[in-house]
Amino acid sequence: MPADQGIVGDTRRDSDAANAWLLTPPPGVPxxxxxxxxxxxxxxxxxxxxxxxxxxxxxxxxxxxxxxxxxxxxxxxINSAExxxxxxxxxxxxxxxxxxxxxxxxxxxxxxxxxxxxxxxxxxxxxxxxxxxxxxLEGRAATEAPASPGLRRALGRRLAEFDHALAGFTHPGTSRPFLWDLMQIGALLPLTHVIDEPQLRAFARAFLERFVAVIRPRLAELPHQAIHNDLSKSNYLVAPEDAARIVAILDFGDVVHAPRVVDLAITASYQIGDAADPLLALEEVAAGFDSVTPLAHEERACLRDLVTARLVQRLVITEWRAAHFPENRVYILRHNPEARRVLRLLSGLP
Structure with a gap:
């Protein structure tokens, strides 16, 4: 069997198991x-x-x-499919x-x-x-806070402290079939048709195939633990008087067991879209994390690929879910334009 057929066959089965929850609407509650x-x-x-x-x-x-x-x-x-x-x-x-x-x-x-x-x-x-x-928890929404190198470094430090606190946590629920788990990203291959731009769609598919065949095996030897898995700007708060001080981390519905560095890459992926130099912004978040939990060479080496993987993941899943829930399209696609823009920068696409 050709390698690509094996990948697609496996990921279709994974996708069927992982997507039921994401396609079930929130409960109606007066x-x-x-x-x-x-x-x-x-x-x-x-x-x-x-x-x-x-x-x-x-x-x-x-x-x-x-x-x-x-x-x-x-x-x-709670969602009835959870x-x-x-x-x-x-x-x-x-x-x-x-x-x-x-x-x-x-x-x-x-x-x-x-x-x-x-x-x-x-x-x-x-x-x-x-x-x-x-x-x-009280605080200022991070979506309203001005981006800065200080905020990015502070976020990296907070994430490292948070992951250190989670390091001893184990539970069967962190190993479920889940499309937002980067280690299961191959399950998105059958869904790439939702990307309406031909060049971006071709890049996403080629990248997913390379991630499954080449990148994911390299991650097996890195430190694994429970991770937040979704520290976007919607999921942390800053101090009202100091936008570079993180006062709350929220929303643990995406927690999975995965390589620790994945949490850093996911967090950084939400910090580079409004930066003049995305790679410098990535390094600022990584420097904050590294000041608390030193990164191994192998972890640093895979950061850019992991950020790209998250951007592809965001693009595919949000487009797919928005098509199923048009009434909630604006909220679901709130990070989509940024993901497209940064993905073009990292991939060299026009």
């Missing part, structure tokens, strides 16, 4: 029902508002309005981080009034939903 659940399950009563999300349905409940001392929680209703193992994994991860050095910048998991780790609730329409809650 805001009044969410308020009832917050009161019943957690004892929180106060103003409630929706939060943006791709796969789940999230709300923030502000108990300050009910005289509860200003506490706020995030109430999350395996129970994955829900358990995220809760276990938050509990693990509670005893770590980064506990001040990660959300605090909450138990229900009956001390359960998550709740089950039935909507007025009869849908049975699972959910959980955690403390709300």
């Amino acid at each position: 805001i009044a029902f969410a308020a009832e659940v917050a009161a019943r399950e957690y004892g929180f009563r106060g103003p409630i508002a929706s939060l943006s999300s791709e796969r789940d349905r999230n709300f923030v409940v502000d108990a300050a309005g009910a005289g509860a001392g200003g506490a706020r929680i995030v109430l999350k209703f 395996p129970q193992d994955e829900l358990d994994c995220q809760i276990a991860l938050l509990e693990h981080l509670e005893t770590s050095a980064v506990r001040a910048i990660t959300p605090r998991p909450l138990r229900t009034v009956s001390a359960a780790r998550h709740f089950v609730a039935t909507t007025p329409a009869g849908a049975v939903l699972r959910g959980r809650a955690y403390g709300f």
Whole structure:
């Protein structure tokens, strides 16, 4: 059998297993029902508002309005296609981080009034939903903070501290079939048809084939652990008075077990799009990481390929999901133009 046929055959099977969750819409949850659940399950009563999300349905409940001392929680209703193992994994991860050095910048998991780790609730329409809650962290959205070398280095340092805290965490949920796992990126080969630009589509397909055949085997010997896997600008907060100080790391729904350097590459991929020199920006994030966790030569050598892999991943998955969820297209494609632009720079395409 030719090598490329083997790759495509394997990745089609992987894609079938990995894409069900990403093609299931978020649960429909009336805001009044969410308020009832917050009161019943957690004892929180106060103003409630929706939060943006791709796969789940999230709300923030502000108990300050009910005289509860200003506490706020995030109430999350889980996507119906999410395996129970994955829900358990995220809760276990938050509990693990509670005893770590980064506990001040990660959300605090909450138990229900009956001390359960998550709740089950039935909507007025009869849908049975699972959910959980955690403390709300204050800070300025990183999407509103000016990019700078100082911010990029600070982010690299914070990521290294976070990964150090995660190094001892293990759970079966980190090894699931998942299209956002770079180690499973070959599963995107059957989906590259969604890229509408012929040159970019050809580059993406050739790169994915090379990644599976050449790059991924080289990663096997590098340090592996649980990683955040999605530290985009939507998933961390900075101090209101100091845009170069990271005060919160959020959203652990993409956590996987993978080479540690993958976390650095993914984080850097979101920092180079607005830089005059993308490769210099990549080095600034890497320098911050290296100041806490020194990078081996082999890890540095694969950084550019891993950044390119993430950009291809972002381009293919977001185009594919936007076609299935046109009502949420703007949110899903929010990083897509940047991914296209930087991918052209790194690939030499016009």
